Amino acid sequence: MGIRGYYKQFAGMTDEEVTEQLREQSAEARRKALATVEAVDLSQTTWHELPHPDVVAAVTFAARGTLNVAPDPTAEDVRRELARRLAVEPNRIAVGNGAGQLLSSATRALVKPGEELLIPWPSYGLYPLMAQRAGARAVPVPHGHDVERLLAAVTPRTRAIVLCNPNDPTGSYLTPARLRELLDALPEQVSLLLDEALIDYVADPGAAAASLALLDDHPRLLVFRTFSKIYGLAGLRCGYVIGSRGAEQLVAQLAPELGVGTPVQAGVLEAIRVCEPQVAQRRATVLAERARMLELLHELPLDAAASEANFLWLRAPGLSDQELAARLRRGGVIVTAGSAVGDEEHVRATIQAPFHAERLLEAARTAF
DSSP states (O other): OOHHHHHHTTTTOOHHHHHHHHHHHHHHHHHHHHHTSOOEEOOOOSOSSOOOHHHHHHHHHHHHHHTTSOOOTTOHHHHHHHHHHHTSOGGGEEEESHHHHHHHHHHHHHOOTTOEEEEEESOOTHHHHHHHHTTOEEEEEETOOSHHHHHHHOOTTEEEEEEESSOTTTOOOOOHHHHHHHHHHSOTTOEEEEEOTTGGGOSSTTHHHHHHHGGGTOTTEEEEEESSSTTOOGGGOOEEEEOOTTOHHHHHHHSOTTOOOHHHHHHHHHHHHHOHHHHHHHHHHHHHHHHHHHHHHTTTTOEEOOOSSSEEEEEOTTOOHHHHHHHHHHTTEEOEEGGGGTOSSEEEEEOOSHHHHHHHHHHHHHHO
16 A cells, blocks of 8 residues: 555545544454464463483483482482571472472372361362362362451361462462461361462562571471472472471472482482572562552552462453453463362463563453
């Protein structure tokens, strides 16, 4: 279209009509541009980049030289390195095949058939399955990432609460002070399984140490962490649990009977030693992009809840989670629909690199 033809299309139109047509043309141009770009997957909570090269080298070296040798079933070197960095005794730590395996083992150890496991809901989809495998009853507590609601849901048959903190998928977070309130008020027979898979993304730099300090006064607290998220080692399936003094026997019971593989131990041991700067950089990026996106998304017809995780919990009033996910997918972004965990209004969108944030923002603008 020549310049005369371009302006001729606006002949006889009001200024408002011209503005609206230009807006529609711009939106259509964005849609066509996004249609030619490969979709970016923001549905996962694991890190999107490859692991540190030294970790890859350690895993490769161990795989080449030790596949015919049984691993150390106690993962002693890993536990000692973790203990040194966390300032706890090594026998208060167990290493397992991911935090999920350790959480499941803890549920079977603490919650007997017919007893209850309280689960703030929505939350991580593994938790109800853990209760089922233990022969126990999973009790979802709606909007239960809240001290008062959890305490109100406790019954004589409650034996444990599993609390994802920060919560997946909502990003909700109970501070160490609020956790202490919960622990102080729990009946003697109730344990707290504190899943801190996403603790590295909490804005308070002292949060991780503060939650461990609760172990000194609360023997029925177990803290679970993982190398799957900010370390980017989900393929190794390795996590660990920390217990209080006096809980050493229980902690040891949670580890897999024959331990984790030697390449896994080599990889996580190297990660503990070399990845601190990388983890700090990733954390800083997520905190900056999360804050920026929370501010910018308020300009759109989207509700974005405050988050202490590496994702946002989004809702578009009047749209179901499936419709919102479909609109964002047409804009080149894949998110997780909340109906998978019983919430048919929200979607979860991961925020990590600036590239992710920009693509999500552009898709959201195109969706409305």
